[in-house]
Amino acid sequence: TIANLLNHSSGLHNLTEDSSYQTILNKKMTRRAMLDRFKSMPPDFEPGSKAQYSNTNFVLLSYVVEKITQKNYPELVKQRVVNKIGLKNTYHGVKTNTANNEALSYTYDGKWKKFAETDMSIPSGAGAMVSTPADLDKFIEALFAGKLVKPATLELMKTIKDGYGMAMFLTVDGDKQSYGHGGAIDAYRSELAYFPAEKTAVCYITNGGSYGVDKIFKGVKGIVLNKSYTIPSFRILVLKTEDLDKYLGVYTSPDFPVKITMSKDNTTLIGTAAGQSAIKFDAVAKNVFEFEPYDIHLEFDTDKGKFMLTQRGKITVFTKE
Numbered sequence: 001t002i003a004n005l006l007n008h009s010s011g012l013h014n015l016t017e018d019s020s021y022q023t024i025l026n027k028k029m030t031r032r033a034m035l036d037r038f039k040s041m042p043p044d045f046e047p048g049s050k051a052q053y054s055n056t057n058f059v060l061l062s063y064v065v066e067k068i069t070q071k072n073y074p075e076l077v078k079q080r081v082v083n084k085i086g087l088k089n090t091y092h093g094v095k096t097n098t099a100n101n102e103a104l105s106y107t108y109d110g111k112w113k114k115f116a117e118t119d120m121s122i123p124s125g126a127g128a129m130v131s132t133p134a135d136l137d138k139f140i141e142a143l144f145a146g147k148l149v150k151p152a153t154l155e156l157m158k159t160i161k162d163g164y165g166m167a168m169f170l171t172v173d174g175d176k177q178s179y180g181h182g183g184a185i186d187a188y189r190s191e192l193a194y195f196p197a198e199k200t201a202v203c204y205i206t207n208g209g210s211y212g213v214d215k216i217f218k219g220v221k222g223i224v225l226n227k228s229y230t231i232p233s234f235r236i237l238v239l240k241t242e243d244l245d246k247y248l249g250v251y252t253s254p255d256f257p258v259k260i261t262m263s264k265d266n267t268t269l270i271g272t273a274a275g276q277s278a279i280k281f282d283a284v285a286k287n288v289f290e291f292e293p294y295d296i297h298l299e300f301d302t303d304k305g306k307f308m309l310t311q312r313g314k315i316t317v318f319t320k321e
Contacts, residue, residue: 002064004047005057006166013041014054014125017257019073019275029121031063044257052163062125067181073124085142090131093120102130104209105187107293109280115187115208120276127185140194143219165278173218178202178224182213182312187293191217200224212295215311237283241267246302251318260318271298 002009015021018041029037036054046051061307062073069076074092082090084283096102096117105115120128131139142148149157157166158179171178171193180193191213202224204217211232218278244264251260258274265280272278279296281289287300297310305320 001047001059001104003166004063007161007164009048009050009051009162009164010057011043011045011047011049012038012054012056012060013044013073013257014052015041015056015059019258022276025116025118028119029123030203034059034122035063046054051164053164055123056220058126059122059124061166065125073128073287077129081139081148085138085147087131087135087138090129090139093128093130095120103207103298106263107187108208108210112208118181118186123185127183131205133203133205136190136192136203136205140192140203141199142203144179144194144196150313159219173221174227178221184294189293193217193221195225198225208293210292212290212292214295215292235284235290237285239267243267244269247300247307249305249320251320253316253318255316259321 005012014086015038018037024037041056044054064075065076071079077092081087096104098104104117106112107115122262138149143154146154157168158170159165160170163169165179168179169180171180176195177197178193180191180310181274181286182192187208188206191205192201192203194201203219204213204220206213206216211234215232222229236271244267247269248262248264251262258276261272261274263270263272269281269283270278271281271291279291279294281291281296281298284290287302289297289300295311298307299310300307305317309318311314
């Protein structure tokens with residue numbers, strides 16, 4: 001149902017976690033080609049039996065509204081959101097144009113490297129928007145002020161089931177609650193939160209970096225709410241190449257669609273999910289490694305041949321084959 005798509009209980013496999021996703025990133029895809037791809041991916045679970053984030057849901061939702069209204073998705077966003085509340089720097093993206101003050105995205109591995117650019121025909125309703133922190137703050141303020149949807153619709157969006165609302169998450173920071181959503185495409189990252197009791201919106205956007213966006217955003221929200229904040233140490237352990245041998249191997253998890261291979265390059269631990277790019281991890285403590293740009297935290301239990309992967313609050317346990 002539409003509700004299953006909105007609250008990620010559809011069971012549809014996540015397009016961006018499909019093993020062949022990297023092969024289509026920079027290709028212009030037709031709707032027919034995308035739908036054929038979705039049909040070829042076996043579902044992860046029965047609809048409504050649980051919830052799991054899937055970008056496939058919101059690509060399909062954008063197709064649904066196009067079908068119902070007989071208008072294209074960029075036009076609908078402009079008409080029903082952008083023009084309605086007066087956003088000045090928000091629009092459906094195409095190829096990045098730096099002459100239009102648009103930023104390319106970068107990764108950092110000792111030096112800055114331009115990241116591959118996804119063709120916007122792929123994400124559609126799941127991540128094809130261009131905006132600014134000021135516009136996103138204005139958007140979520142308008143949403144909670146009843147300028148975009150009816151109060152009853154907003155309540156549906158805020159209703160959390162199995163950890164998910166409808167296009168919205170609830171975050172509890174001590175005695176404070178906020179609603180919002182994050183974004184991740186290429187090396188761009190964004191976080192948006194609204195605190196209803198304080199009537200305060202907070203947004204953070206980056207086009208690259210080497211420190212986890214979730215950690216930055218948590219610190220920013222704490223500062224906005226007058227909480228204490230400790231500046232991170234940014235310390236990295238220096239290991240010998242033989243120190244990494246106990247972590248090497250192929251790992252699997254029943255909760256993750258592909259295998260992860262741990263290898264090394266001299267004194268650097270490298271993780272590679274099948275069909276995806278390799279990730280170089282920093283050693284930050286004994287048996288603990290991190291890749292800050294994607295907010296990935298690994299903690300190994302070498303006696304049991306396992307590691308625990310934490311990303312954006314989600315924990316997945318992997319076991320060595």
